[in-house]
Amino acid sequence: MTTGAHEHGAEELCQAGLDLYARALHEGRVTQLEAEPVPCLIDLGLLQPDIEDMRWLYPVAPAVALPRLLQSTADAITQQRQREARLAEAFEPLMRIDGPHAATAETPTISVLSGLQRINSVITQAMTAAHEELLTIQPHNGRNAASVRESLERDQALLDRGARIRTLYQHTLRHSPAVVARHELLKGDVAVRTLDEVTERLIIIDRTVAFIPASKDRTLALEVRNPALITFFVITFERLWRLATPMYPEAAQQPTLNGITPRQRAIASLLVEGHTDAVIADRLGMNVRTARVHIAKLAAALGSESRAQLGYLIGQSGILDQEHQGAREQPQER
Structure with a gap:
């Protein structure tokens, strides 16, 4: 001024x-x-x-003037974000137009995909051109049997071309009928492993393109073709894969140590970190009621009478040390 x-x-x-x-x-x-x-x-x-x-x-009065200023700023930010969304939506189809001079233009490495139908369509197009490998991380999100099976034909076509598929789930899906049936129906080089916790959804196709969610409800996604980011995603997947427990085609048993199940040990670890029941349930792919049932069983097994005492008894029991030892001794497979 x-x-x-x-x-x-x-x-x-x-x-x-x-x-x-x-x-x-x-x-x-x-x-x-x-x-x-x-x-x-x-x-x-x-x-x-x-x-x-x-x-x-x-x-x-300042108490009147200040909220007016802040509201105008908030409105300007909202308008700018809406403009960005409109521009991304307008340019997204243009990025896919091919032409005689397309090679002279810089190819975008990250594209925004909007809408579940559009996201699935682009993933299907990428899968159709693939012939080597599909790496996926699929966190539990309450999907029904129909949605679990919807990509069955697409994945089988990839396997028929000689590719292989590796998938990471959470332990909570090890005995899901829909998940187990899906992989039993697939014919080819398929392997599945599970962990207590996984990252958000990740799809890597032929190590050339990846898809990750860009919104909590998954109605927005990013299509990534940047080689450095693809390498980072692959390294993340491979390290999680080495730590995971085989589920398919040959399932490895999760050991129960001193009467404490693997799921209860995972919950114990998060309890010690101070997380709420809701956060624990979300990270382990279960509903809050199920999480509380496991917490109650864990408390009973350790003789705890309160939440505070449970944390102390977990630390004294050594069950988390046993969990780490079990992970180190787990045989590694491809």
Whole structure:
């Protein structure tokens, strides 16, 4: 803001402005001429004109002026985000138009996909062109049997072309009828492993393109073709794969140590970190009621009578140390 000698930031209030505002509060009003040298008062909404006599300005309480300014800022941010979304949606189909001069243009490495139908369509197109490998991480999200089987034909076509498929789930899906049936129906080089916790959904096709969710409800996704990011995703998958327990085609048994099941040990680890029942359930792919049942069984097994005592007994029992030892001794497979 610059007006002659009056120069400071747009979000600042100078001493001259403070003095005039204090007088306006004391006297009830000031003239337009008096306010001209300090326009910051009007810019910040601390003075407003008298509708009946525009020669006068009346003071506005700071508690009223500030929310108005913040709301205008919030509205501007919302409009900008809406504009970004409209631009992304408008340009997304253009990025897929091929032409004689397409090779001279820089190929986008990250594209925004909007809508479940569009996301599935692009994934299907990428799968159709694939012939080597599909790596996927599929966290439990309450999917029904129909949705689990919907990509069966697409995956089988990939296997028929000689490719292989490796999938990571959470332990909670080891005995899911829909998941087990799906992989028994697939014919080819298929392997499945499970972990207590996995990352968000990840699909890597032929190590050239990856898909990750871009919104919590998964109605937005990112199509990634950046080689550095693809390498990072593959490394993340491979390291999780080495830590995971085989489920298919040959399932490895999860050991029960001192009467504590693997799921209860996973819950114990999160309890020690101070997480709530809801967070524990979300991270382990179960509903809150099931999580609380396992917490109650764990408390009974350790003889705990309170939540605070349970954390102490978990630490004293050594079950988390046993869990880490079991993970180190687990045989590694391809």
